[in-house]
Every structure is written in structure tokens, then in C-alpha cells.
Amino acid sequence: MTEISMVVNGKSVKADVADNTLLVDYIRESLRLTGTHVGCDTSQCGACVVHVDGKAVKSCTMLAASAQGSDVTTIEGLANGDLHPMQAAFKENHGLQCGFCTPGMIMSATDMVARYNASGKELTEEAIRDELEGNICRCTGYHNIVKAIADGASKMTNA
Amino acid sequence: MSELKYHKASNASEAASMISGTEDGKFLAGGQTLLPTMKAKLAAPSDLVDVSGASDMIGISISGNTVSIGAMTTHADVAGNPELNAVCPSICALAGNIGDPAVRHRGTIGGSVANNDPAADYPAALLALGATITTNNRDISADDFFVGMFETALEDGEIITKVSFDAPEKGAYAKFPNPASRYAMVGVFAAKSSGGARVAVTGAGSDGVFRQSDMEAALDGSWSPDSVSDVSVSADNLLSDIHGDAAYRANLVKVMAARAVANA
Amino acid sequence: MSEGIGASVRRKEDKRFITGKGKYTDDIRQENQAYAAFVRSPHAHAVVKSIDASEAEAMEGVVAVLNGHQLTEDGIGNIIAGWAITSKDGSGMNMGAWSALCTEKVRYVGDTIAIVIADTQEIARNAADAVMVDFDILPAEVNPEATLADGAPQIHDNAPNNQIYDWELGDEAATDAGLASAAHVTEMEIINNRLSPNPMEPRAAIAIFDEAEDHYTLYTTSQNPHVARLLLSAFYQVAPEHKLRVVAPDVGGGFGSKIYVYPEEIACLWASMKTNRSVKWTSTRSEAFLTDAHGRDHVTRAKMGFDANGKIVGFKVDTIANIGAYMSLFSSVTPTYLYATLLSGQYDMPAIHGNVRAVYTNTAPVDAYRGAGRPEATYLVERMMDTAALEMGVDPAELRRKNFIQSFPYQTQVIMNYDSGDFPGCMDKAQAAADVAGFAARKAESASRGKLRGIGYSSFIEACGIAPSAAVGSLGCGVGLWESAEVRVNPVGTIEILTGSHSHGQSHETTFAQLVNDRFGIPIDNVQIVHGDTDKVQFGMGTYGSRSGPVGMNAIVKALDKVEAKVKKIAAHVLEASEDDIVIEAGEVKIAGTDKKMAWHEVGLAAYTAHNLPEGMEPGLKEGAFFDPINFSFPSATLICEVEVDPDTGVTDILQFTTADDFGVIINPMVVEGQVHGGIAQGIGQAMLENVVYDDSGQLLTGSYMDYAMPRADDLPSFTIEHNNVPSPSNPLGLKGCGEAGAIGAPPAVINAICNAIGNNNLSMPATPSKVWAALQEVSTQQAAE
The missing domain is CATH 3.30.390.50 (CO dehydrogenase flavoprotein, C-terminal domain)
Incomplete structure (x- = not known):
């Protein structure tokens, strides 16, 4: 067992976890934040994406112990108020159907917008599709996810 | 995943000493290949020595034409480094295309090179650039380093600390x-x-x-x-x-x- | 903004999903939760000689290891197929037994042998690895043609040559005569590739046995919880129906794969009773690839004859359908009544004959996957049409137009009676939207960059809302295919709709509420849709086959009719007017042409206080209805795909993808278009990326996303969707269903386009870069030889 402490969605948390505990299992099973999902076992589907120290990572491919001292944000902690602009954009553009991939999509989307804004690059439709390589959706055909991210990006930039 | 003992190393020498006492320990870099391999029960190390935060193994330094990249520098950091882009844009472009954005935030050049996956990108770069792979013990030329599929010249307990090369014309x-x-x-x-x-x-x-x-x-x-x-x-x-x-x-x-x- | 029929209302259900507050089965945890893991076969075909669980049972935290002998002793029944197909010689199906836990033999890699219950998931999985099974390995067969050959491994004793049935539909003599008279006959061998459904939420189950009450609860990832309850009780004898509650909470996609009750749910429910623990099982993606029912997997040889004017004179089809190792619930009907009945496509065909042989192989069970039989029919017909056009030197669109059915109703030669449609209209709209007129110029521009541009069509019709119950019963279906609804108007006027349909992405919480708004003018926020819980909702048939619209919504409408009638009676009584003069508008119940009215909630209150009701009227305002359609509904479309191929690598880019659909009446265009997008993506996935591959020994080579190519955002374009809607005359709302359309229509459009681009019609799905490149090499070799 290893004692870990980190900040999750703004709150300090501390726990003793088995050394082989994955971050996603700590988030889902210990913290009971079940918005972060597990859709595969080969680090490809992206349903488990959270932010660690401000960067999107696959929480199924990181040990909880490696997040010691980190600042973690999950889908539950994204909004500062009612809805984050990207969450609102997913609703407005029908960017989700069954909703299972959605938390990971939104966490990847806010990460990509932040990176593009920081570097001054334009987040074109092609760039959005390229950036979504690590997030799989089976329902939407991505059409409305791409629209939602473009819309959310402009809402985030103008917010 | 099997049970294991986790260790976090703050620098390369600490990592080397941590692993020396283990039964079947492995270094954990970004974990983007090792952890899925362990989840599939294709690897079951007794110990993991997490070197992702080893401070002397992170960062990019450029001196004239000579580039040195710390082994625990992430793909995202290689891809987005403006000085490196100015000297050797090809390595930045390569790093920016490994995996997906979340993988690039965790995955490292040292982890990729040490694993020598036959479908990984970095080994091609290091071999073509005639790079030198530096470990806690020695310098190894890329020509000597990549031995075969998933095989390298690394000895047990040896850890890559950096790679360096001269930017090509x-x-x-x-x-x-x-x-x-x-x-x-x-x-x-x-x-x-x-x-x-x-x-x-x-x-x-x-x-x-x-x-x-x-x-x-x-x-x-x-x-x-x-x-x-x-x-x-x-x-x-x-x-x-x-x-x-x-x-x-x-x-x-x-x-x-x-x-x-x-x-x- | 309107919230009625035709409005693109934003979804009520979204907030919980976008904030991470959805409740999927794996998000639920019981007190003192135990976890299940399964011991699975690593071999495709083997005799189970013995099972040694002693090491696993001794592990700390292991509660029990249970096997198939114990299951059988407890009287748990074998898994059934829900539709009996009669072979052309009059015999029934040669159906082998499928026990939730194997006792004597395993028949595919992943077959369930034992269930391990432990205090944690990790212990359960490790203990499952520690169970020692001694196998006698048998030769395996995965190929649907080879499995029929003499000497092939016998997979089930009662299915000689591994054949389950040999079934036919249509008039063989008339078809042969038509083909004999033909000026041109197109012959093809077509393989419809095997797919893995891959809803993003893996299957999961939580079984809870309450000893004191002798009651069971099962949370499960189901598209049809009532059918699951019926199967688990009446057929599998795990728990009595009135003592079993099945809850399908938020479900993360289904696409057919979550229709079925699998061995794991049966075993978990039974194990919960055996161990007196709440038992939770969550599939890994690797398990999902091995055990979720696969889709498609047909090998077909077909001939289509044309007269000198290009009119079809006969269509003859011989199909082998790979059912896998066991007959899953809809496995028998998918390649028969959901397939051969659509062989007429959009075309006036005077003679059709379809023959289907269903076969066992040592592979995962194959069952209905988005489209179920109709994609296989569509791919066959639409590849034949393009190939025939190529061979006869005519424009593929014109060949289609020449053969389009023009008037309705139209009785096909294969059971279906098409009630409505406008096939030329869909073609016109699709061609205009895709700018087919400008294609030649675009092709030239591509050529100037060294790229090959191609265009491909698919004009398809499908049958949704499978019905009526009496008709499907006469064809062998074991259940009725109606749907139920209950409308509860509360005393304060808010409304609950209890539906037997189940939403796992289909947006029912919004679109079903729109029906109420359209009828009564009540805001959709005052309407709650209740579904997915057998304790709350009356028996219903669930969601598959695009039936929630044409069947489920019409059941709601029938119940709303009854509510409306009662509301009018109450209002007429209170307002002292004639029932015929009462109108309901914008949440008010009025005497037409006057200012006398009651607010909607006043009527609700009047119904429940019952102080002033018409003589003899029962109190309350709650009505139920069952809707059994008079016919299938028949959505149709023309899809046009335009691609550009890089001859150096064989990489295909889809540059534009256009569809002009007839869905009848549309409730929410935003939702319908979302369904079409997703369907097209799955169709493109089948055409270009996805393929389940077993090696000759029956090992699955595509067992993860490392090898099974899922469509990703950068594989796909944005889509252009046009509507050319003709209301269905077969149901009150005029709906046709939209859930499967894209998956049915897209694959032939893609393949036709790539074949057109590369100048080689010899290309199978999935058209991966390596296959396209190889097809291009064939062209160069031929050209060199000429």
C-alpha cells in the first residue's frame, strides 16, 4: 500500500491504495466519481480522460501513485458554475447520444482548446478531427462532436 | 494487474539504486506502453520504479547544432519546444504524431526508446540521426542500441538518462x-x-x-x-x-x- | 420555441451525461458488493475433461467457484433462439444446446466454463486465472463454407454438417425462367464481413438476491429489460417472473448487442442466490470482443438478370450465414426474414429466389447488429446494381431509375408490401445535393494531383418496426412485436410516460415528451419519461430494429388519444358544453370559439378529486395502450459517396457523403440526423475499417482496438443530409424509423465509389488501404498485359 494525496476537483484527498491501483480506479471506486469511464483496456478509447496538472491524460494508463501531489480535474469538477462552455456546446450541438464517451470527449476537447489558444494555432475542423484520435465514439459519427468542439472553443475563447 | 511495489525516484541515480534491490523490477516512465502490457498480464514486474519525475532526466538542451533530450521528456514537450523546432523540426513533428494528445502528455522519449517496439516512431529517428543514447553507465550509439524487436543493448538495471544527436542538414x-x-x-x-x-x-x-x-x-x-x-x-x-x-x-x-x- | 413534432428540441437527458452524473450499471455499487469473473475457454473447440478449482477456492477473498454441472443441477435452462425457422424440406432447426456454463464441450474462444465470485474484482479475475481446466483439444472450423464440408469438425451433435437450416423464400422456377430469358446476367460472389458491435459501454450486470423476500434484482446493460426478465424466468428458470426486477439504467449504446441475455447475466443472477451476495460483473473490452454477439458474416453467390432494356427479370441468391458456435436470440431470423424479404430493394423485380443456409462455426455467436439482415441485403442488391451497370455500360443511377418502383402499395415477390415511398425523389435530391453534375470536373482536378476520384450510389429500402404480431407469429417468431405505453397525468397536471421502449442513446426522454407537447401544449419539462425498470413500467418489448418510433411512439399516441378523450369528457362536464366543442391548446382546455376554459392542471385535479365527474366516470387520469402495427414501416434513401484514392498507398479519403432519406414524419430533426450520422459512420466502418478475423485454429486476431479498426473522427467526413419524407400510412404518426438507416445504406455506396475510382470492381469489405492498393496493382498488371 502507498499513501497518496492529491487535489481532485479542488478538494484535497488522501488515501492508502494498493500500489497497482490505476488512477481511474481510484477516481471511480474510492472517490466514487463515476463520470470518468472505462471503455477499453488498451488505452485507446479515451472514455477515461481526466486532467492531471492541467493536461489531458488517460486515467486508465496512469497509476494513482504517480498522481501523488497532483491537481486532478474530472468531468464532475470541470464546470465553474452550472455548465462549462464546452459542456453547453455539446448539448446545444447534440454532440452526444448514449453519453458514455462524452466525459472523456469533453475533457479532451477543453484540453485541445487550451493548447491551441496557448499556441495561437487555429482549431480548424481538420485539427479537431486529428486531435480526437484518442477518443472513440460509436454513436454520433463525430459529426456533431466536431461541431460542438468548434462551438465550445469559440465560447471558451469569448468567455 | 498483478501486485507490485511502487517506488518513486527523484533522479537517475536514485532510480538505479532503487531497482537494484528488486526481484524483477522495471522502470516506469510514462507508462503508456508498460501499463497496458501489464493490464493484459503480458508483464508482471515485482516492482515499478517511477522515473517520470526524475529531475535530471527531463528537459531539452541545445548547444549550437547539438541537441540533448532528457529521457523523461514527454512527447508533447518535444513536439512543442520552440528552440528545438528551430534547430530540428523533424523530431518535433515526429513527436507530435505519436499516439494521441493524452498519450503524448505522459509518454516519454526514454520510455519509447527503451521499449523498442517494432512499430514505435522514435527508434527510426534516433537511428537515422545517428543519435547517442546515454545511460547511467555509458553512451551507446543508436546503431548498437536497437538490437531487435523489443530488444536493446540495455543491461538489467541500466537506465537511459538522455539521448543526443546533431541536427541534420x-x-x-x-x-x-x-x-x-x-x-x-x-x-x-x-x-x-x-x-x-x-x-x-x-x-x-x-x-x-x-x-x-x-x-x-x-x-x-x-x-x-x-x-x-x-x-x-x-x-x-x-x-x-x-x-x-x-x-x-x-x-x-x-x-x-x-x-x-x-x-x- | 416550439417543443412539438418537427422541432429540433435540445435534449432533456443531456445534463446528467455532460456533467458526469449518468448512472450506468458499472457506476452502481451495492453494500458488501461481491464481484464475478469468468473462466473462459482459450480453445475454439475442445472437450472439457475436468475442472480443478481447488487453488482458486483457497485464495483469500474468493467466495465461490461455480460450474455448469451445478447450474444444470439447479435446473437452469439452456439459452434459446426466439424464432423458429423451417427448412425448405419442412424440417425444424438443428439447434444445439447452449448452457450458460459449459459442462462437456467448449465451442469458441471465450466460451464460459465457470463463474468465480470474490470480494474484489481483482481477486475474482486472478482466481479465474487459477482455475485449472483440462481440455481435449478438437479440430476447429471458423469458415462458414468449409464448416459445411464432409469431414469438418462436428460442432453440435444434432446439426449434421454443422447446418442449422436450409431455408428458401420466393419462386425458384420463375426466377430461373427469368434469368434464362435475360439479355444480360450479372453474377457475383459477395462476402459481408463480420463485425463487432462495440457500444462504448461494455456489458455489465449486478445481481442482487434478497433471501428474506426470495426476490431478485438485476441491473443490466439491456435494450429490453422486460424481455430479459421473461427469458430469465420463463425460459432459464433462474427466478420467477414476479420475483425478478430487471433494471436497465443508463445504457451506453447497444446496436443490437445488448438485446440478448448472455451467459454472464444468467450466471450472475444464479450465483447471487447461491452465494447470497450481490454479484457484480463488468466486461472488459477484451471480453467484449470475444463474447458480445458479432454481426453480419455472410457468403453469397447471386445472379441478377436484365432484359435488353435494362429491366430486372430475375434475382437469385444463395447465402451461407455464419451463426457462430451457438444460436443467439435473433440469430435465426436475422439472415432469413430480416434479410431475404428485402432482396427486392427499391426495384420492381418480377421474380426473386433467396436460399439461406445457416451454419455453426467455432466462433462467437452472430446475431442482429445495427440493421440486422437489411445491410446484408442492401449491400448485395446495390453492389449487383453497380456491377450490372458497369458490365452493361450504363450509368448506375440511370439503371436504378429504370427499375425503381413507382407506385404504392407495392407487393414484392418476397413477402413485403411496401406502403409508401418516393425513390426517384430521393435520387433527385441526393444527386442535386452531391452535385453529381460537377463530378467529372472534380475527377479531372483530382487526376491533376495524381489522385483517383470515384462516385458510388446506394439506393436502399429497409423494413422497421417489425409487425404485426400475428404475422410474425405465423412465420415462427416466439413473441409479439407490439409496444406498450402508459400516460399518467398527475393531479397537478404534470405527466409521466411509461414506455416499454428503452433509450440507450436514442433521445426518448426528449422526443417522447415532444409528442405530449404537440398534443396538449404542455412544456416538455413537465413531462417525465419512465423506462428501463420492470418494477415501474408495464411489459414492453424494448428497442431494436428502429422500432421505438414506428411502434413505441405510436403506443404513446394511442394512450394520449384515450387521455384526450377523458379530458374532453371531464371538461365538457365541468364547463357544461358538448364534448365535441372542447379543444386542447397550449395547455388549456377550452370550449371552441368562446373564452370558457379550464387550465390543464385544473382538469387533472378534477379527475383526482372526483368531486364533479360525469355520471359513471372512474376517477383518475391514467391510460394505457398497446400498439401493434398493421405493417412494417419502410424508410428508404439514396446515398452518394465521393472518394479520392491515393494510388501510391491505397488510402481512400471520403470527400463527401450525401444522403436523401425518407423517414416519414420526423419528430425531432436534430435527433434524426444524429441517428443518421452514427449509422453512416458504422456503415463506413464496415466498408473501410472494421473486420473480425479469426485464425484457422479459431483464435481471435482482432481482440482489441489495436487490431480492430474503429472509425475515428479523422476517418470520417461531415455528412450532408437531405430529407424527402413521405409519411407512412401504416401508423398514426406516419413514422418510418431512422436508427439503422445509415448503417444499412452506407457500405455499398462506399465500395461502389472506391471501385469506380480505381477501375477495379473486385474489392471486398473492408476496403483497407492494403486491399485497395492490391486492387490497383491488379489493374496495372492487366494494363501491362494488354
């Missing part, structure tokens, strides 16, 4: 992704330096990354896409799988090599 990497995994089905790094042209191929070889010496000779004669397109590439010793047979990969080696040269 020209260089580029062209990658053809596997439609499912998005790993390189064929990736070709072509580089032109004072010492001559070097062409390294990943993804295609049944023995892992390799140099394409016929293409190197052709490029030494004339650095142009047509030079490599005219080289005959044998399908012998190339991989065949459900995604493409050796003949297809042989074709891709030519096409990707020509694209790399054209983009360099």
Missing part, C-alpha cells in the same frame, strides 16, 4: 499509421548530414527498426524523392499481418521514404 519523418492501432505500419526517417544520408525504417521490419542502406546510397548520389523511388525494396524480412502483407509494406517503405525526402 535536412531530415523528415513520414509515417503510415496502422488503421486500427495508429502505430506506424511503416515509418521512414530520412536524414542528410555531413556524414551522408541515413534512412531508418520502423513498423515494417520483422526484426524491428532497420537502416535501408540502398536508399542511403541512392541519396548520397542525389538527395531527391526520385532517388529512393527508384530503389528496389525487397519484401523479405518485412512483416505480414492482417493489416497488410510484406509486399504492401515494401511499397510503403518506398512511398514513405520518398515523402520523407520530399518534406525534409
Whole structure:
């Protein structure tokens, strides 16, 4: 067992976890934040994406112990108020159907917008599709996810 | 995943001493390959020594033409480093195309090189750039380092601390992704330096990354896409799988090599 | 903004999903939760000689290891197929037994042998690895043609040559005569590739046995919880129906794969009773690839004859359908009544004959996957049409137009009676939207860059809302295919709709509420849709086959009719007017042409206080209805795909993808278009990326996303969707269903386009870069030889 402490969605948390505990299992099973999902076992589907120290990572491919001292944000902690602009954009553009991939999509989307804004690059439709390589959706055909991210990006930039 | 003991090393020498006492310990870098491998029960180390935060193994330094990249520098940090982009844009472009954004935030150059996955991108770059891989014990040339599929010259307990190379006059990497995994089905790094042209191929070889010496000779004669397109590439010793047979990969080696040269 | 029929209302259900507050089965945890893991076969075909669980049972935290002998002793029944197919010689199906836990033999890699219950998931999985099974390995067969051959491994004793049935539909003599008279006959062998459904939420189950009450609860990832309850009780004898509650909470996609009750749910429910623990199982993606029912997998030889004017004179089809190792619930009907009945496509065909042989192989069970039989029919017909056009030197669109059915109703030669449609209209709209007129110029521009551009069509019709119950019963179906609804108007006027349909992405919480808004003018926020819980909702048939619209919504409408009638009676009584003069508008109940009215909630209150109701009227305002359609509904479309191929690598880019659909009446265009997008993506996935591959020994080579190519955002374009809607005359709302359309229509459009681009019609799905490149090499070799 290893004692870990980190900040999750703004709150300090501390726990003793088995050394082989994955971050996603700590988030889902210990913290009971079940918005972060597990859709595969080969680090490809992206349903488990959270932010660690401000960067999107696959929480199924990181040990909880490696997040010691980190600042973690999950889908539950994204909004500062009612809805984050990207969450609102997913609703407005029908960017989700069954909703299972959605938390990971939104966490990847806010990460990509932040990176593009920081570097001054334009987040074109092609760039959005390229950036979504690590997030799989089976329902939407991505059409409305791409629209939602473009819309959310402009809402985030103008917010 | 099997039970294990976790250790966090703050620097390279601490990492080396931590692993020396373990039964079957492994270094954990970004974990983007090792952890899925462990989840699939294809690896079950007794201990993991987490080196992702080893402070003396992170960062990029550039001196004139010479580039040195700490082993725990993430793909995202290599891709986005403006100074490196100015000196050697090809390595930045390659790093910016490994995996997906979340993988690039965790995955590291040292982890990729140490694993020597036959479909990984960095081994092609290091081989084509004639890089030096520095460990806690010694310097190893890329030509000596990559031994075979998932095999390297690393000894037990030896840890890569940095890689370094001279930026080439020209260089580029062209990658053809596997439609499912998005790993390189064929990736070709072509580089032109004072010492001559070097062409390294990943993804295609049944023995892992390799140099394409016929293409190197052709490029030494004339650095142009047509030079490599005219080289005959044998399908012998190339991989065949459900995604493409050796003949297809042989074709891709030519096409990707020509694209790399054209983009360099 | 309107919230009625035709409005693109934003979804009520979204907030919980976008904030991470959805409740999927794996998000639920019981007190003192135990976890299950399964011991699975690593071999495709083997005799189970013995099972040694002693090491696993001794592990700390292991509660029990249970096997198939114990299951059988407890009287748990074998898994059934829900539709009996009669062979052309009059015999029934040669159906082998499928026990939730194997006792004597395993028949595919992943077959369930034992269930391990432990205190944690990790212990359960490790203990499952520690169970030692001694196998006698048998030769395996995965190929649907080879499995029929003499000497092939016998997979089930009662299925000689591994054949389950040999079934036919249509008139063989008339078809042969038509083909004999033909001026041109197109012959093809077509393989419809095997797919893995891959809803992003893996299957999961939580079984809870309450000893004191002798009651069971099962939370499960189901598209049809009532059918699951019926199967688990009446057929599998795990728990009595009135003592079993099945809850399908938020479900993360289904696409057919979550229709079925699998061995794991049966075993978990039974194990919960055996161990007196709440038992939770969550599939890994690797398990999902091995065990979720696969889709498609047909090998077909077909001939289509044309007269000198290009009119079809006969269509003859011989199909082998790979059912896998066991007959899953809809496995028998998918390649028969959901397939051969659509062989007429959009075309006037005077003679059709379809023959289907269903076969066992040592592979995962194959069952209905988005489209179920109709994609296989569509791919066959639409590849034949393009190939025939190529061979006869005519424009593929014109060949289609020449053969389009023009008037309705139209009785096909294969059972279906098409009630409505406008096939030329869909073609016109699709061609205009895709700018087919400008294609030649675009092709030339591509050529100037060394690229090959191609265009491909697919004009398809499908049958949704499978019905009526009496008709499907006469064809062998074991259940009725109606749907139920209950409308509860509360005393304060808010409304609950209890539906037997189940939403796992289909947006029912919004679109079903729109029906109420349209009828009564009540805001959709005052309407709650209740579904997915057998304790709350009356028996219903669930969601598959695009039936929630044409069947489920019409059941709601029938119940709303009854509510409306009662509301009018109450209002007429209170307002002292004639029932015929009462109108309901914008949440008010009025006497037409006057200012006398009641607010909607006043009527609700009047119904429940019952102080002033018409003589003899029962109190309350709650009505139920069952809707059994008079016919299938028949959505149709023309899809046009335009691609550009890189001849150096064989990489295909889809540059534009256009569809002009007839879905009848549309409730929410935003939702319908979302369904079409997703369907097209799955169709493109089948055409270009996805393929389940077993090696000759029956090992699955595509067992993860490392090798099974899922469509990703950068594989796909944005889509252009046009509507050319003709209301269905077969149901009150005029709906046709939209859930499967894209998956049915897209594959032939893609393949036709790639074949057109590369000048080689010899190309199978998935058209991966390596296959396209190889097809291009064939062209160059031929050209060199000429």
C-alpha cells in the first residue's frame, strides 16, 4: 500500500491504495466519481480522460501513485458554475447520444482548446478531427462532436 | 494487474539504486506502453520504479547544432519546444504524431526508446540521426542500441538518462499509421548530414527498426524523392499481418521514404 | 420555441451525461458488493475433461467457484433462439444446446466454463486465472463454407454438417425462367464481413438476491429489460417472473448487442442466490470482443438478370450465414426474414429466389447488429446494381431509375408490401445535393494531383418496426412485436410516460415528451419519461430494429388519444358544453370559439378529486395502450459517396457523403440526423475499417482496438443530409424509423465509389488501404498485359 494525496476537483484527498491501483480506479471506486469511464483496456478509447496538472491524460494508463501531489480535474469538477462552455456546446450541438464517451470527449476537447489558444494555432475542423484520435465514439459519427468542439472553443475563447 | 511495489525516484541515480534491490523490477516512465502490457498480464514486474519525475532526466538542451533530450521528456514537450523546432523540426513533428494528445502528455522519449517496439516512431529517428543514447553507465550509439524487436543493448538495471544527436542538414519523418492501432505500419526517417544520408525504417521490419542502406546510397548520389523511388525494396524480412502483407509494406517503405525526402 | 413534432428540441437527458452524473450499471455499487469473473475457454473447440478449482477456492477473498454441472443441477435452462425457422424440406432447426456454463464441450474462444465470485474484482479475475481446466483439444472450423464440408469438425451433435437450416423464400422456377430469358446476367460472389458491435459501454450486470423476500434484482446493460426478465424466468428458470426486477439504467449504446441475455447475466443472477451476495460483473473490452454477439458474416453467390432494356427479370441468391458456435436470440431470423424479404430493394423485380443456409462455426455467436439482415441485403442488391451497370455500360443511377418502383402499395415477390415511398425523389435530391453534375470536373482536378476520384450510389429500402404480431407469429417468431405505453397525468397536471421502449442513446426522454407537447401544449419539462425498470413500467418489448418510433411512439399516441378523450369528457362536464366543442391548446382546455376554459392542471385535479365527474366516470387520469402495427414501416434513401484514392498507398479519403432519406414524419430533426450520422459512420466502418478475423485454429486476431479498426473522427467526413419524407400510412404518426438507416445504406455506396475510382470492381469489405492498393496493382498488371 502507498499513501497518496492529491487535489481532485479542488478538494484535497488522501488515501492508502494498493500500489497497482490505476488512477481511474481510484477516481471511480474510492472517490466514487463515476463520470470518468472505462471503455477499453488498451488505452485507446479515451472514455477515461481526466486532467492531471492541467493536461489531458488517460486515467486508465496512469497509476494513482504517480498522481501523488497532483491537481486532478474530472468531468464532475470541470464546470465553474452550472455548465462549462464546452459542456453547453455539446448539448446545444447534440454532440452526444448514449453519453458514455462524452466525459472523456469533453475533457479532451477543453484540453485541445487550451493548447491551441496557448499556441495561437487555429482549431480548424481538420485539427479537431486529428486531435480526437484518442477518443472513440460509436454513436454520433463525430459529426456533431466536431461541431460542438468548434462551438465550445469559440465560447471558451469569448468567455 | 498483478501486485507490485511502487517506488518513486527523484533522479537517475536514485532510480538505479532503487531497482537494484528488486526481484524483477522495471522502470516506469510514462507508462503508456508498460501499463497496458501489464493490464493484459503480458508483464508482471515485482516492482515499478517511477522515473517520470526524475529531475535530471527531463528537459531539452541545445548547444549550437547539438541537441540533448532528457529521457523523461514527454512527447508533447518535444513536439512543442520552440528552440528545438528551430534547430530540428523533424523530431518535433515526429513527436507530435505519436499516439494521441493524452498519450503524448505522459509518454516519454526514454520510455519509447527503451521499449523498442517494432512499430514505435522514435527508434527510426534516433537511428537515422545517428543519435547517442546515454545511460547511467555509458553512451551507446543508436546503431548498437536497437538490437531487435523489443530488444536493446540495455543491461538489467541500466537506465537511459538522455539521448543526443546533431541536427541534420535536412531530415523528415513520414509515417503510415496502422488503421486500427495508429502505430506506424511503416515509418521512414530520412536524414542528410555531413556524414551522408541515413534512412531508418520502423513498423515494417520483422526484426524491428532497420537502416535501408540502398536508399542511403541512392541519396548520397542525389538527395531527391526520385532517388529512393527508384530503389528496389525487397519484401523479405518485412512483416505480414492482417493489416497488410510484406509486399504492401515494401511499397510503403518506398512511398514513405520518398515523402520523407520530399518534406525534409 | 416550439417543443412539438418537427422541432429540433435540445435534449432533456443531456445534463446528467455532460456533467458526469449518468448512472450506468458499472457506476452502481451495492453494500458488501461481491464481484464475478469468468473462466473462459482459450480453445475454439475442445472437450472439457475436468475442472480443478481447488487453488482458486483457497485464495483469500474468493467466495465461490461455480460450474455448469451445478447450474444444470439447479435446473437452469439452456439459452434459446426466439424464432423458429423451417427448412425448405419442412424440417425444424438443428439447434444445439447452449448452457450458460459449459459442462462437456467448449465451442469458441471465450466460451464460459465457470463463474468465480470474490470480494474484489481483482481477486475474482486472478482466481479465474487459477482455475485449472483440462481440455481435449478438437479440430476447429471458423469458415462458414468449409464448416459445411464432409469431414469438418462436428460442432453440435444434432446439426449434421454443422447446418442449422436450409431455408428458401420466393419462386425458384420463375426466377430461373427469368434469368434464362435475360439479355444480360450479372453474377457475383459477395462476402459481408463480420463485425463487432462495440457500444462504448461494455456489458455489465449486478445481481442482487434478497433471501428474506426470495426476490431478485438485476441491473443490466439491456435494450429490453422486460424481455430479459421473461427469458430469465420463463425460459432459464433462474427466478420467477414476479420475483425478478430487471433494471436497465443508463445504457451506453447497444446496436443490437445488448438485446440478448448472455451467459454472464444468467450466471450472475444464479450465483447471487447461491452465494447470497450481490454479484457484480463488468466486461472488459477484451471480453467484449470475444463474447458480445458479432454481426453480419455472410457468403453469397447471386445472379441478377436484365432484359435488353435494362429491366430486372430475375434475382437469385444463395447465402451461407455464419451463426457462430451457438444460436443467439435473433440469430435465426436475422439472415432469413430480416434479410431475404428485402432482396427486392427499391426495384420492381418480377421474380426473386433467396436460399439461406445457416451454419455453426467455432466462433462467437452472430446475431442482429445495427440493421440486422437489411445491410446484408442492401449491400448485395446495390453492389449487383453497380456491377450490372458497369458490365452493361450504363450509368448506375440511370439503371436504378429504370427499375425503381413507382407506385404504392407495392407487393414484392418476397413477402413485403411496401406502403409508401418516393425513390426517384430521393435520387433527385441526393444527386442535386452531391452535385453529381460537377463530378467529372472534380475527377479531372483530382487526376491533376495524381489522385483517383470515384462516385458510388446506394439506393436502399429497409423494413422497421417489425409487425404485426400475428404475422410474425405465423412465420415462427416466439413473441409479439407490439409496444406498450402508459400516460399518467398527475393531479397537478404534470405527466409521466411509461414506455416499454428503452433509450440507450436514442433521445426518448426528449422526443417522447415532444409528442405530449404537440398534443396538449404542455412544456416538455413537465413531462417525465419512465423506462428501463420492470418494477415501474408495464411489459414492453424494448428497442431494436428502429422500432421505438414506428411502434413505441405510436403506443404513446394511442394512450394520449384515450387521455384526450377523458379530458374532453371531464371538461365538457365541468364547463357544461358538448364534448365535441372542447379543444386542447397550449395547455388549456377550452370550449371552441368562446373564452370558457379550464387550465390543464385544473382538469387533472378534477379527475383526482372526483368531486364533479360525469355520471359513471372512474376517477383518475391514467391510460394505457398497446400498439401493434398493421405493417412494417419502410424508410428508404439514396446515398452518394465521393472518394479520392491515393494510388501510391491505397488510402481512400471520403470527400463527401450525401444522403436523401425518407423517414416519414420526423419528430425531432436534430435527433434524426444524429441517428443518421452514427449509422453512416458504422456503415463506413464496415466498408473501410472494421473486420473480425479469426485464425484457422479459431483464435481471435482482432481482440482489441489495436487490431480492430474503429472509425475515428479523422476517418470520417461531415455528412450532408437531405430529407424527402413521405409519411407512412401504416401508423398514426406516419413514422418510418431512422436508427439503422445509415448503417444499412452506407457500405455499398462506399465500395461502389472506391471501385469506380480505381477501375477495379473486385474489392471486398473492408476496403483497407492494403486491399485497395492490391486492387490497383491488379489493374496495372492487366494494363501491362494488354
